[in-house]
Amino acid sequence: MQVAAELQHTHHHQDTPMCRQIQLTITDHTLSQTTAVAADGASDKLDGEDLFIPPLNFAMVDNGIFRSGFPEPANFSFLQTLGLRSIIYLCPEPYPEANMEFLKSNGIKLYHFGIEGHKEPFVNIPEDTIREALKVVLDVRNHPVIIHCKRGKHRTGCLVGCYRKLQKWCLSxxxxxxxxxxxxKARVSDQSLD
Incomplete structure (x- = not known):
């Protein structure tokens, strides 16, 4: 379930904001429906494409660098607000046609690094693949960029962790x-960044 918020200003004299009305949007992916809940508790069904819904596990990593789980069509309006130049996709599966169309229509370049997702521990991500993906992240000509895998957890977390190490973050x-x-579900094998 995802929640998105939309702010609406209520104006008083001379265009000064008096209060803000917050509209929450709750998306239940198991039911394939979106419900808007206004501040007064009333709710309406809304078309998901008209809302700004971030992808699963969306977060800002650094200026011009974002991370998330796999973007669904309901997330495209939100992604447009980021003005993305590039997407780093870390799964081995081909990028879906709907996502490719979104990239094409928005002038976004796809960098596909097919890293297998492993459930068992002690399976390492290839160093050369991480190194190549880091080059894309570090090149500001690719910014704004979003890094994603399926859920925005392990593969994305490993790449972001390597980026953090380059930023001289302490390992803890x-x-x-x-x-x-x-x-x-943190994997011990993913936590070896030396």
Whole structure:
């Protein structure tokens, strides 16, 4: 379930904001429906494309660098607000046609690094693949860029962790950030950044 918020200003004399009305949007992906809940508790069904819904596990990593889970068509309006130049896709599967059309129509370049997702521990991500993906992240000509895998947890977390190491973060902070996104499924093998 995802929640998006939309702010609406209520103006008083001379265009000064008096209060803000917040509209929450709750998306239940299992039911394929979107419900808007206004501040007064009233709710309406809304078309998901008209809302700004971030992808699963969306977060800002640094100026011009974002991370998330796999973007669905309902997330495209939100992604347009970021003015993306590039997407780093870390899964081996081909990018879906709807996503390719979104990239094409918005002039976004896709960098596809097919890293297998492994459920068992002690399976390492290839260093050369991470190195090539880091080159894309570090090149500001690719910014704004979003890094994503399926859920925005392990593969994305490993790449972001390597980026953090280049930023001279201490390892405990790198691991803390990784675990915030990976939750209880943090893999010991993914936490070897030396």
């Amino acid at each position: 902070s790198v691991f803390d950030e990784y675990q915030r996104f990976a939750a209880a």
